[in-house]
Amino acid sequence: MPKSIAKLVDVQKTYLMGLVTVQALRGISLDINEGEYVSIMGPSGCGKSTLLNLLGCLDRPTSGHYYLGELDVSKMDDDALSEVRGKRLGFIFQSYNLIQQLTVIENIEVPLFYQNISPSVGRKKATEFANRVGLENRLHHKPFELSGGQQQRVAIARALVNEPLVILADEPTGNLDSKSGVEILQIFDELHSQGKTIIVVTHDENIAKRAERTIRLRDGMVESNTRNR
Amino acid sequence: MELKTETRQRDEESEISPFKDLLIIFMPDHIIRIFQLALKSLWLHKLRSLLTILGIVFGVCSVIAMLAIGEGASYEAQEQIKNLGSQNIILQSVKPPEEQKISGAAENFALDYGLKYSDLKRIRATIPGITIIVPGRIVREYIWNATRRVDGEIVGTVPWYPEMRNQRVIRGRFFSEVEMDYSANVCVISSDTAQILFPISNPIGKEVRVGGTYYRVVGILESQKVTKSSTDVSPQKATVYRIFIPLNTARARFGETILKRRSGSTEVERVELHEATVKVSDPKLVVSVSQSINTLLKRGHKKKDYEIIVPLELLKRAERTKQIFNIVLGSIAAISLLVGGIGIMNIMLATVTERTREIGIRRALGAKRRDIVTQFLVESVMLSGTGGLIGVLFGITIPFMVTAFANMKTIITLWSPLLAFSISALVGIVFGLYPAIRAAKMDPVEALRHE
Ligand SMILES: Nc1ncnc2c1ncn2[C@@H]1O[C@H](COP(=O)(O)OP(=O)(O)OP(=O)(O)O)[C@@H](O)[C@H]1O
Ligand SMILES: [Mg+2]
Numbered sequence: 052m053p054k055s056i057a058k059l060v061d062v063q064k065t066y067l068m069g070l071v072t073v074q075a076l077r078g079i080s081l082d083i084n085e086g087e088y089v090s091i092m093g094p095s096g097c098g099k100s101t102l103l104n105l106l107g108c109l110d111r112p113t114s115g116h117y118y119l120g121e122l123d124v125s126k127m128d129d130d131a132l133s134e135v136r137g138k139r140l141g142f143i144f145q146s147y148n149l150i151q152q153l154t155v156i157e158n159i160e161v162p163l164f165y166q167n168i169s170p171s172v173g174r175k176k177a178t179e180f181a182n183r184v185g186l187e188n189r190l191h192h193k194p195f196e197l198s199g200g201q202q203q204r205v206a207i208a209r210a211l212v213n214e215p216l217v218i219l220a221d222e223p224t225g226n227l228d229s230k231s232g233v234e235i236l237q238i239f240d241e242l243h244s245q246g247k248t249i250i251v252v253t254h255d256e257n258i259a260k261r262a263e264r265t266i267r268l269r270d271g272m273v274e275s276n277t278r279n280r
Numbered sequence: 281m282e283l284k285t286e287t288r289q290r291d292e293e294s295e296i297s298p299f300k301d302l303l304i305i306f307m308p309d310h311i312i313r314i315f316q317l318a319l320k321s322l323w324l325h326k327l328r329s330l331l332t333i334l335g336i337v338f339g340v341c342s343v344i345a346m347l348a349i350g351e352g353a354s355y356e357a358q359e360q361i362k363n364l365g366s367q368n369i370i371l372q373s374v375k376p377p378e379e380q381k382i383s384g385a386a387e388n389f390a391l392d393y394g395l396k397y398s399d400l401k402r403i404r405a406t407i408p409g410i411t412i413i414v415p416g417r418i419v420r421e422y423i424w425n426a427t428r429r430v431d432g433e434i435v436g437t438v439p440w441y442p443e444m445r446n447q448r449v450i451r452g453r454f455f456s457e458v459e460m461d462y463s464a465n466v467c468v469i470s471s472d473t474a475q476i477l478f479p480i481s482n483p484i485g486k487e488v489r490v491g492g493t494y495y496r497v498v499g500i501l502e503s504q505k506v507t508k509s510s511t512d513v514s515p516q517k518a519t520v521y522r523i524f525i526p527l528n529t530a531r532a533r534f535g536e537t538i539l540k541r542r543s544g545s546t547e548v549e550r551v552e553l554h555e556a557t558v559k560v561s562d563p564k565l566v567v568s569v570s571q572s573i574n575t576l577l578k579r580g581h582k583k584k585d586y587e588i589i590v591p592l593e594l595l596k597r598a599e600r601t602k603q604i605f606n607i608v609l610g611s612i613a614a615i616s617l618l619v620g621g622i623g624i625m626n627i628m629l630a631t632v633t634e635r636t637r638e639i640g641i642r643r644a645l646g647a648k649r650r651d652i653v654t655q656f657l658v659e660s661v662m663l664s665g666t667g668g669l670i671g672v673l674f675g676i677t678i679p680f681m682v683t684a685f686a687n688m689k690t691i692i693t694l695w696s697p698l699l700a701f702s703i704s705a706l707v708g709i710v711f712g713l714y715p716a717i718r719a720a721k722m723d724p725v726e727a728l729r730h731e
Contacts, residue, residue, distance in 0.1 A: 104725050107644070109643075109644060109724045109725050109728070110723075110724075110725050129648075129649060130648050130649065133643065133646055133647060133648040133649075134646070134648070136643075136644060136645070136646050137645060137646015137647075138646065142644050142645070144728070148637070148640075148641045148644075148728065149641075150638050150641060150642075151638075152320055152321060152324050153320075161641075161642065161645050162645040162646055164313060165642075165645060165646040165647050165648070165651060166646065167310065169309050169310075170309050170310075170312075170313055171309075209645070213646070
């Protein structure tokens, strides 16, 4: 029986904007297994990013439970959430989100720094992951000297360097041309074949199809949850 | 199965992590990293960082320079006071204020005021443990023994001159209180003088002549080695030939009256003693002795025609003045550093806003709130610390230049650069804390969405 790695039980997220409350998520229950490749789709404003932020422990649900592995994340304090993010999760954003004043290798080292891994060990590890995404010739470049695709590959290396349980990507190819987009997706496929758990938010049906399962949201609720293969 | 064991291990790690984090803080590698990172961020805005640093530089360097100049000035004042002798009490004759009015009206009027020789005798008799030093009246005159003569100094002094100066009477005795009281024509001659005037005979009981007056020699005093200035090469001049006669005798023979001419009227003043110094053997008793002297003198003088100066008290007063000066200086320093600190806070707030997204990224990648606080605090402390360091360098240089160009004494005490530097570092912490906390309090999701 496959092991559950991320489990949401009736999760709600409400934003308070002045006097108006916005219900971004209205009771979502999900189960994502270890090694699964899941895509999340839905129209703009349906709550995809909100859901991914919750899955990524960047935010806490207003109500409901979220179990990451065997940890109940919905009850954790800020420090504990930081710890979980640093140790168990890897983020890939649409706008890459690299730190501009740091070089490629230094960007990849950032998560290791917060795990108090010694700089020499960290450098070795970061170089290894930079090589894995084909950036061995760009280690000491600044992000603005790289193409979008290269920047996103730096972000992937950075997401992988801590060997997370789950990789979360919010429209990872949104800012890329189709060629570099495909390159990124190939890396995802490769990671999936190595047994990584991947959750991708996308607007693109073709990208969604590459995943094993697609979860469709509408108005903060799960509309459908179907296997692609 | 494999993953399960891995997760277990991770949990154990996270359980011990609070202690691990504390240990890691002291890891030199980690600290170097934090500093490198801060340096990189500050380097990104060179001009901005430089201007912020300048704010602290001026604060710190003015503190050190002003302290050094103040310290130098008060040192000089204290040296002057110390030269008077901290064990001494100085008694001076002053013209009583009421008499000044009267003398202004009168035409020719002899004014008698001031300390009397009898005052000193009374003080000497009443208060133990003191030596009273009276500056001798010195007159240059030829001293004759028949046809032999020497160009010498006639010193009018008190009977306790030998003990006061620590000089030994070699032969005979020093003149007595009685001889002093009766202005007797007696004298004590120095051994050098005795050698010249009485080369073969015993001078005791013989007489020497000064002007038209004969003085009977009662004793020989060991000669004092007078150190003359090094430019004076002539060996004869190195020895001063002296004879000592009672002060009262000297006054009677050589006069003590001071004539002053003042807008038409001639003023005649008579002062028996202009000044005397009371040396107290126990420095702790100086103040109480001065009080006893005051009560003693008050009894003998109807008007306040004398003054008691206690250098020790002046010294204490000077120290108090210095303390007040330091407090004033401290406030000025505090204000200038406050201004520098506000500059730092301003810049750090701008930095935090500018780097909101970076903060969001770091938080997403596992940075805890305290990591963010540390990052920004190190930056602000680096700004203020660098400013402090440069300020200390300038602050040490400026007093040297002041000494060189303005010929003013300056003293840099060890604590002043240390203090100024630690305050500047503290300013970095205090004024960096709020922006750093603000950075750490940001919501990661909001921060990531920030443009
Ligand atoms: N911080 C917030 N405060 C208030 N409302 C919010 C906040 N974040 C999200 N929302 C609201 O929650 C809803 C879901 O937003 P979300 O960003 O998750 O949409 P999305 O599915 O990612 O859309 P898109 O495809 O355009 O990225 C929206 O209606 C949005 O206005
Ligand atoms: Mg979105």
